[in-house]
Amino acid sequence: MRSLGTAALVGALGLSVIAVPPARAAAVLPYQDPSLPVATRVADLLGRMSLDDKAGQMTQSERGTTTAADVTAYRVGSVLSGGGSAPANNTPAGWADMYDGYQRAALATPLQIPILYGIDAVHGNNNVPGSTIFPHNIGLGATRDAALVERIGKATAEEVTGAGQDWTFAPCLCVARNDRWGRTYESYGEKPELATAMTTIVDGLQDNGVLATAKHYIGDGGTTGGVDQGNTEISEAELRSVHLPPFTAAVERGVGSVMLSFSSFNGAKLHGHKYLITDLLKGELGFTGFVVSDWAAIDQLDGQRGFTQAEVVTAVNAGLDMAMVPADWKVFVGYLKAAVQAGQIPMTRIDDANRRILTKKFELGLFEKPYADRSLTTTIGSTEHRALARQAVRQSQVLLKRGILPLAKTGGKIFVAGKSADDLGNQSGGWTLSWQGASGNTVTGTSILSGIRAAVGAGTTVTYNRDGTGIDSSYRAAVAVVGETPYAEGEGDRPGSMSLDATDLATLSRLRAAGVPVIVVLVSGRPLDIAAEVGNWNALLAAWLPGTEGAGVADVLFGDYAPTGKLPVTWMQSAAQQPINDGDGKTPLYPYGFGLTYSDPPADTTAPSVPAAPTATGVTGTGLTLTWPASTDTGGSGLAGYDVYRDGVLIGSPAVATYTVSGLSAATGYEFTVAARDAAGNRSARSAALAVTTASGTPGGSCRVRYTTNDWSTGFTGTVAVTNTGTTAVSPWTLTWTFSGGQSITQAWSARVTQTGSVVTATGEAWSAALAPGATVSFGFNGSHGGSNPRPASYSLNGATCEAS
Template sequence: MASRLRGKRSTRPAQTVLLAGLLLAGTALAPMASATPSPVYKNPHASVSARVNDLLKRMSLDDKIGQMVQAERGAATPEQAAAMKLGSILSGGGSVPASNTPTGWADMVDAYEKAALSTPLGIPTIYGVDAVHGHNNVYGATIFPHNIGLGAAGDPQLVERIGRATAEEVASTGPQWDFSPCLCVARDDRWGRTYESFGESPRNAVENSSVITGLQGNELGAKKGSVLATAKHYIGDGGTTAGVDQGNTQISEQELRKTHLPPFKEAIKRGVGSVMISFSSFQGVRMHAQQYLITDVLKKELGFSGLVISDYNAINQIDGQDGFTHEEVRASVNAGIDMFMVPWDAPQFITFLHDEVAAGTVKMSRIDDANKRILGEKFKLGLFEHPYADRSLQKTFGSKDHRDLARQAVRESQVLLKNDGVLPLDKKNDKIFVAGKNANDMGNQSGGWTLTWQGQSGPVIPGTTILDGIKSKAGKGSTVTYDRAGDGIDPSYEVAVAVVGETPYAEGQGDRPSGFGLDAEDLATIAKLKATGVPLVVLTVSGRPLVLTDQLPQINALVASWLPGSEGAGVADVLFGDYNPTGKLSVSWPASAAQEPVNVGDGKKPLYPYGYGLKYERGGHH
């Protein structure tokens, strides 16, 4: 604690004592040393630019290059990170402390912070995580619907509140940087990241960039629990040919600007502190080497003053070979990337960048610009004053309020696509049969980026499955019977609910070049239920619209439930009519996989058009 005080002393002892007392109530003050004024960069009342410039003058080239590097926690202990002067640490998907709890996280992040603060200049580190639908790496966090569901909800204020709740849960465990939101505009549902997109129109991402304000607050660092947000992936990741992840976006610059740039403009307007560059290429050149798009368009034309970060190991791909070379380091630094996510190769990157500066191929002005941007965000966040986890926020971690908010998001995201009168379900005296692989599976309904990068099936997180929700809603005289395969159903049931769809995936492992219909198990379940003549409700739990044109005639009601996350009861709220569906498609629902890409305004006729979504008629029932 004493080290935190040392830098705060000024020539105005009364104010210092007051300040220190506010910041460190109950901590004894170290005796006053000499009257030497503390450095400007340690003065919380100085302007951000004055603090940045003062600190920059005191930094060696080693200090500056270190600030530009982000390593994975699994590759550098706190002591090693401090020795390399690293500017940032991250946890990739599934990279967690031994105790995957808020306290375990806070202890881990604080250890990195303490080591960073013990270096001569005491520059705090910034710790990054992919909290893309809640603080999804941490057990017990509130898991919100993935973006495709939030896009269908069409409620930017709700999305802002989700950002705020996520920021609180993240900040309470130590990290100060969230690699979110994904502002991609998914133009081809074969893409494995379709669920990370708010929709196929730029408008969906523009409106829901409200999440940035939720994460950061109106001003970065002004509010307790503010975390640095990241607009990603710049630019065109949702527009690759055939929806290939990390593929080639082969469109004109005019089309790139019209479809993929607007969300980034809006993010900058909202003060987003960081932008992550895309793995994908534009017109055959990897985005990580695109100086025109990063420096000229993003930084100069759009006036982005925050920091630009690379994606995970992404500079390695510039030349198409494994690992990175001097040329790739030079190209990406000169393109305008400020911080480098080189999870396992920090020492090599540091060596290579030193070589490039020594050779004069990377100018000191570029190194200084990168540092100004990185340090600027650290100062705005208040990291120099409050480097450690705010554990007081842990009382809201996975709290009822946050789970209620998630349940509301689930309700609003349900899209009713077909209904011949079977919905809403009766609460009383109803006999309901529930089947399907996604009816009672927390992992499946949460999707990828849940505890691990790819996610997984099974009871992986606490929460409510869709089946739990249906059971809790069924009232007096009603029975709910569940069998995953649909075995045991007979004509005495009044309704059958089949919850089908996808199992978890993330990024390229979710690419579906040969189509995305229901799998054999889903088709068998639907056939078994339908054979009894019982009215059939089908819910799709998936990260994209699924091709089910052939099955549609057998289905009495169809609901797109997307990937609802931990609060499956929100689905049941809609099924039983406690919430009249309001969700509207933010993606065109293809009639066949061959129709892809199919988007609003392209003249193709999807099964269900963009913006489609039914409500229950007044009175609701049959």
């Protein structure tokens, strides 16, 4: 809820100094009566609005191009600040004064409809100096703590409200599938369940009076090559299974707005995609809030500079409710009205958009309390909020290599180096006071170096040199804080190298040359290509982009808190593996979900012994069993298991020295190798290879298959139940069939399903590898088709034809 302000607006954008009226006039019309239901008030107001009023409500302009007089004259429904766009008095009070000036201008219109003021408060109220800057989303994903994220939403809402704003373009619910993407740090992680869990931030924001925005709808994290504003070339089934679930959860939580993505889905720009906006989001998901565009995004619909009336028609008819048109918003108003008058956009679509926008304004209480709530200004950068941010920082730390951690607080000397050790801008990243962010102490907070100095005891000396000059063997440890410098989308895309830069490598080289243990703290918005370097480091801590409270990193380094963070993304062995995600068969440097803690055995940097070459038994046309002598681990953390590779591709990670392989082709040659791994994350080299040729065929048994599908658009979900109707067990089992309609399987569960051309092969998982007599096993999959989806004509179980039912 908003409250009446009492300050006068000072000096920005030509807004004149006007005293805030002590109270608004008593309600005289139904829509001004707060005792009536919101729907009744909206209907009454909508019936009084002219086309000018309605077009204005659908317009969002940027403060740098909008005066108070503009808001009144054009009935502007919303104003925003782009990254770095701030009032001349860039303080919380200055922001609130600016807000009140615009709000007075809106209330000077005949119908007195207040504005919404939008900002990108994406990790705290990061536009306003003095605010608490929380870790970016990738770090919050590492915490796995949805309740913590909700508390961060509440704290952010208080600091946003205290500076006068009422609408944030957050949370980003993208599922980042390629770490080359410059917005990877805005994602909670590579799996939909992470972003889905973190939609608690919607409650934290909206339960405390700030409208939230689920963005960017939909698939922006899945573009080919990780290109920002690129093309997401996947099936609808994959779009639904990977990228849609977080938006579904946000809608269920009542998120007030959804922002469309700049990107395309299979070549079609999202801002003109009626099926995904109107049919799926508003229809199937039941979204009742309003849809807003991204920055000038409707200008991209025809691929030409300068937006046109045709683009306005396409976007609004597709389901866009409010257009973010930072510079040319007056042109947009003209095009929108002309399109309605020409019958190109029906008035029902205009009324629907206005109804959605007005509903949120009434629900926020803006009609009763339109001015900045300055009672919350004292929460901006408060001790309580900074303590919460410090907690989030320490919970986000992911320990990838333990070495000598935690460091003792007392005794001897510690050397600290690296370009991000004493740089609040670097540790806060992009979207911090400006769009791209900047290096340097741009914000108020505690650097990682300051946190280290505050953590150590009186008997410990901390020496700092940015590039590592001056270290010698007298130091008991060196802490190198290295990684990325700030960036945001576009500028942050990394199509080439993803390694540490020359400055970082030179610093690390100086530290290693001193012969002391080197502890690397990696400040970055994504995994970096470090496999060639990490063997030279004693310990590695992924700190992500922690924000203003660097003492949270020191909390973990010195053992005040044990690390609990888990990787929200898969850490590549090299940039050539991108995209790499959990379950795709690629062998990572560190897998999704990996993260050590101090209860794990310490100081293990020794890899287990290399396994001897495996041997094969039970070779059939479709499978075999591998065994090998157990490896040993002398590093202290203990043997954790093995990784099994088929022709160089990881196919399984058993805990014991045996593994059953299924899903092979008859009369085919394969090469198998094995590597050992320990609990500290060390891996041995691979064993010598075993070459095996499978048998020419495997006897089958009697069988029955039940096949059903559930189709939508060009996608479908298939379910298969296969029953062994014979008298002997079938182990391992393999079911094959042929698709005749060009169908393509995109995802499967409860069985390993592969496709070569039109031939589909399904084999049992480890827990369902055998089919006893009379037993049935079921599995499912998602697929796509080109318009028809005929059922398979026949099925074969281990070479035997099955009865189809």
